Amino acid sequence: MEATEHDSQFGLSSEEKDSELSDGELQLAFTKGLLKPGLNVAQQEPKATVNNTEGLKQCLMEFQRNLPWIERLDLSNRPAVDIVAKAEGTLTVLDTEDINAEDDFQRELYFYRQAQAAVLEALPRLQRLKIATKRPEDYFAEMAKTDQHMQKxxxxxxxxxxxxxxxxxxxxxxxxxxxxxxxxxxxxxxxxxxxxxxxxxxxxxxxxxxxxxxxxxxxxxxxxxxxSMTKVPMNKKGPNAKRKFKDQKFGFGGKKRGSKWNTKESHNDVSGFKAKVAHGKGGKKFGREGKQKPNKRPGKDTRRRMKNSSR
Structure with missing residues (x-):
């Protein structure tokens, strides 16, 4: 009855009543002096650990097998010595074992040198046991993935x-x-x-x-x-015959004006004068203008008759 009266007095709901520790119960515990000011944490007893050394040794003896090294191939060695640094008389970080685990380069180099030392120790032992360490040329290794998958x-x-x-x-x-x-x-x-x-x-x-x-x-x-841009240039080695004749006759380049005027010497020079050609008395017949008369072509009817007679 006192609890219900207290719950109704503080207006607690049914969910708060069903909880493990309601606000009303905490207040009552605080008023009675059961709670101390500050953070109240439930104390748990520490878990008891048992160091059963005899049992562990017995378990180790049960699954331990004295197998030969060739079946185990296990090696525990230090990193290989840096030959160059040794010849120079200097020490590297790996030799001093002062390696920073956060440095990726030093860490990977340490693994690499340790693998070198394992190879240098394991190969002679395998050769003494007459175990081949080289893969033959016709060795066929089955791949993890099929050829069809690799083709895809x-x-x-x-x-x-x-x-x-x-x-x-x-x-x-x-x-x-x-x-x-x-x-x-x-x-x-x-x-x-x-x-x-x-x-x-x-x-x-x-x-x-x-x-x-x-x-x-x-x-x-x-x-x-x-x-000029659209015109295709022609590959010519030199001027044609017509251009050469005109160049020879009229000249080209240099001074043009007055170059063909008669001089006193050219006026008095009559060595190239021909009377027959000049007066039209030569072997060739010339017309009024001094040109040779062309052959007169027969008319159309005449040519037709000539053609029919030849047949």
């Missing part, structure tokens, strides 16, 4: 590599297309700009705002440049 892995790797190569090629093509489009846009913009400039210049000329026709010269020069 190989195919996947090849597919992955080909996919990467295709993606790289596609990337290069996309970049080339972007660059080509960019150049094309720049060329079109340049043409539109030149066209606008030409139209504005023509309008100014039509309105009488300017009397210069420089824009026509620019357009012609542009056309010539484009034609």
């Amino acid at each position: 892995i190989r195919k996947k790797l090849i597919m992955k590599r080909t996919a990467m190569e295709k993606s790289e090629k596609a990337k290069i093509l996309r970049e080339q297309r972007k660059y080509g489009k960019k150049v094309q846009i720049e060329v079109l913009q340049k043409r539109q700009k030149e066209k606008k400039a030409m139209i504005s210049a023509v309008k100014k000329y039509q309105k009488g705002m300017t009397d210069k026709l420089d824009f026509l010269d620019i357009d012609q020069k542009k056309g010539k440049n484009e034609a």
Whole structure:
């Protein structure tokens, strides 16, 4: 009754009543002096440990087997000596055994040197026991994974590599297309700009705002440049026969003006004069203009009759 009156007095719920230690019970224990101020922790007795040495020795004797070394192949040795450091008379960290376990390089080097020492000790012992230590050339070792599984892995790797190569090629093509489009846009913009400039210049000329026709010269020069760029150069070793004849007849290079004028010596030189050719009395017949008359071609009917008669 006192507990229920106390619970109703402090307004405790049914869940708090069912708990192991409710607030009301703790307050009652505190008022009675059962609880001390501070952290109250339940004290547990320490677990008793039994050091049964005889039992452990007996268990060790039960599973211990005196097997030969060839069946165990166990070695307990120190790391191999660094020959270079020994010759120089210096000591390394591994020789002093002052190794930092947190240093990955020192730790791995210690394992490596210890494995070297184990090999140097084990190989002579195996050779004395006449046990082969080299693998024969025709040795077949069964792999942990089957050939079919490795073939699948190989195919996947090849597919992955080909996919990467295709993606790289596609990337290069996309970049080339972007660059080509960019150049094309720049060329079109340049043409539109030149066209606008030409139209504005023509309008100014039509309105009488300017009397210069420089824009026509620019357009012609542009056309010539484009034609020269599109023209395929021909591989010529030298000038042709016609060019050589004209060069021989008229000359080339140097001073042009007045180079073919008559001089006193050329005027008095008549060694190349031929009267027959000059007056048209030679063997060849010349017309009024001094040209040889061409052979007159027979008419169409005449040629047809000649053709029929030859048949």
